[in-house]
Amino acid sequence: MKNIVIVTILISLALLGIIFSYVGNIIGDDMVNILSMLAAIIILVITVGVGLKYVNQMKNDKASGQLADENWDGIGEFKNELPIGWAVSFLTTIVWAIWYWFSGYPLWAYSQIGEYNEEVKTYNKKFEEKHANISDDELNNMGQSVFLVNCAPCHGVSADGMDSKAANLTKRLDSISVKHVIMNGSNDGLVGEGIAMPDRNGLININTGNSISDAEISLVVDYITNGFVGSQGAEVFAGVCSACHGTDGTGIPMVAPNIKNFTVDLITAVLQYGKTGAIGKMPSFKTEDMRLTATQQKAVATYIIKLQEGSK
Amino acid sequence: MFHWLEERPFFFAVGVFLTIAFAGLIEILPSFVEASRPTVGTKPYSTLELAGRNVYIADSCNACHSQLIRPFKNETDRYGMYSLSGEYAYDRPFLWGSKRTGPDLHRVGNYRTTDWHENHMWDPISVVPGSIMPAYKHMFSKSADLETAYAEAVTVNKVFNAPYNTAITMRDGSSVTVKLPATYDEAKADMLTEAKIIANSMKNQDVKDAVEKGEIPQIVALIAYLNILK
Numbered sequence: 001m002k003n004i005v006i007v008t009i010l011i012s013l014a015l016l017g018i019i020f021s022y023v024g025n026i027i028g029d030d031m032v033n034i035l036s037m038l039a040a041i042i043i044l045v046i047t048v049g050v051g052l053k054y055v056n057q058m059k060n061d062k063a064s065g066q067l068a069d070e071n072w073d074g075i076g077e078f079k080n081e082l083p084i085g086w087a088v089s090f091l092t093t094i095v096w097a098i099w100y101w102f103s104g105y106p107l108w109a110y111s112q113i114g115e116y117n118e119e120v121k122t123y124n125k126k127f128e129e130k131h132a133n134i135s136d137d138e139l140n141n142m143g144q145s146v147f148l149v150n151c152a153p154c155h156g157v158s159a160d161g162m163d164s165k166a167a168n169l170t171k172r173l174d175s176i177s178v179k180h181v182i183m184n185g186s187n188d189g190l191v192g193e194g195i196a197m198p199d200r201n202g203l204i205n206i207n208t209g210n211s212i213s214d215a216e217i218s219l220v221v222d223y224i225t226n227g228f229v230g231s232q233g234a235e236v237f238a239g240v241c242s243a244c245h246g247t248d249g250t251g252i253p254m255v256a257p258n259i260k261n262f263t264v265d266l267i268t269a270v271l272q273y274g275k276t277g278a279i280g281k282m283p284s285f286k287t288e289d290m291r292l293t294a295t296q297q298k299a300v301a302t303y304i305i306k307l308q309e310g311s312k
Numbered sequence: 313m314f315h316w317l318e319e320r321p322f323f324f325a326v327g328v329f330l331t332i333a334f335a336g337l338i339e340i341l342p343s344f345v346e347a348s349r350p351t352v353g354t355k356p357y358s359t360l361e362l363a364g365r366n367v368y369i370a371d372s373c374n375a376c377h378s379q380l381i382r383p384f385k386n387e388t389d390r391y392g393m394y395s396l397s398g399e400y401a402y403d404r405p406f407l408w409g410s411k412r413t414g415p416d417l418h419r420v421g422n423y424r425t426t427d428w429h430e431n432h433m434w435d436p437i438s439v440v441p442g443s444i445m446p447a448y449k450h451m452f453s454k455s456a457d458l459e460t461a462y463a464e465a466v467t468v469n470k471v472f473n474a475p476y477n478t479a480i481t482m483r484d485g486s487s488v489t490v491k492l493p494a495t496y497d498e499a500k501a502d503m504l505t506e507a508k509i510i511a512n513s514m515k516n517q518d519v520k521d522a523v524e525k526g527e528i529p530q531i532v533a534l535i536a537y538l539n540i541l542k
Contacts (some may be wrong), residue, residue, distance in 0.1 A: 116383035123385055153440055281425045289392045289422055
């Protein structure tokens with residue numbers, strides 16, 4: 001035993017000397033380097049010591065104990081007790097396995113969805129903080145990128161509706177849409193779910209007491225699409241529409257939408273409920289579908305409002 | 313007992329196999345069964361949708377499009393909720409795809425419409441400038457294979473017990489029944505009713521005329537399929 005200790009120390013010192021001659025001058029006083037060196041020393045001493053011990057044991061040890069009955073081609077097996085270290089590690093793995101089965105795996109396991117939820121939470125928090133006091137310009141820029149990704153495939157890159165494939169958003173309303181709404185009514189939740197506009201039979205001109213006539217319809221359609229100019233059309237509008245849409249057509253909350261300009265409320269309502277009209281069907285982009293957040297909806301609305309103002 | 317096993321390599325191997333298989337069985341099987349059960353709101357395809365799905369497969373849309381939204385924020389921003397395994401319960405074969413030359417289509421029904429698909433399939437560049445997706449004009453004249461679709465529906469109903477003619481609860485609590493009539497003629501009448509609704513929102517006169525005559529062009533079946541991808 002004494003010999004082993006001495007030889008271990010000697011070999012370790014020799015190996016350390018070799019290592020030191022290579023790296024000694026670059027260790028310096030860097031903590032990480034010193035720790036690595038310390039670890040190297042410990043690993044070296046243990047490796048050499050254990051190696052020598054087993055070599056020694058193979059040379060000198062005699063097997064003892066009771067042999068098991070069976071043997072394989074002359075190779076037998078002792079029925080000795082398990083060494084205490086082994087027994088303890090074995091029992092520990094069983095305890096660990098029980099913990100892992102009933103708590104470790106079910107409660108602490110990695111989950112892709114968990115990571116996703118974390119990712120979304122962190123991102124949303126950052127987004128909220130960054131855009132808490134967002135300026136109009138930033139909203140407009142954000143709106144443009146939202147528009148190009150989500151809306152341009154239907155409304156066109158310049159928002160002109162691409163030959164009536166979808167609504168032309170540089171203009172509030174075109175004549176086919178206005179006419180279609182008067183003829184058929186509309187119930188798309190523009191000012192809140194279930195608040196509908198009646199069709200022509202329910203549109204009474206308070207000046208004449210009758211429901212709106214064909215001539216009146218074409219007058220009022222021209223009036224609206226020409227930007228609310230023309231005296232005959234104005235008369236019809238005042239008689240039939242203004243009670244709900246307001247005298248200047250800018251709408252009344254919870255009664256009827258603004259038909260003169262786009263507003264943030266109107267556009268977010270279109271995004272929430274979608275819309276079916278003369279031009280076609282606009283799918284909904286409701287927040288539950290996860291594609292647009294409230295801020296993004298406001299941003300794209302700002303973008304559209306600016307577009308419409310710019311094209312006047 | 314262990315000495316007995318040690319002396320018999322064959323039974324020892326069997327024992328090892330059983331031990332490991334048991335662990336696999338109770339770890340893997342339950343979660344597999346759980347994950348492959350249809351999610352609430354997943355219903356089997358109607359015969360017209362199946363016909364459209366077959367067009368989708370025949371024209372290799374899955375070579376360029378995946379149908380699997382991964383749980384990453386950048387994907388859910390573009391496509392919506394990430395895909396769940398139970399949503400594919402009635403997909404035979406599934407069309408997850410392995411390459412995205414074009415966007416994912418698993419929820420395309422949420423943000424594209426019949427008339428948009430009509431424009432896009434006829435001439436993709438007309439709606440998406442610079443698109444490299446090929447045009448599929450032949451779908452507007454060729455008829456969809458309705459017999460095969462009906463046979464397929466009957467097969468999955470009989471062999472895999474796909475719940476046709478059974479009320480299925482949807483996510484909002486309402487219930488929906490996907491019909492599978494006992495004869496092909498009845499099924500075809502149903503398909504035509506479904507096809508008419510779609511053709512009504514389309515502009516192509518040849519397609520409208522064909523549906524009026526009792527034929528269903530491939531494009532109508534395909535759009536029926538794309539519209540229910542939600």
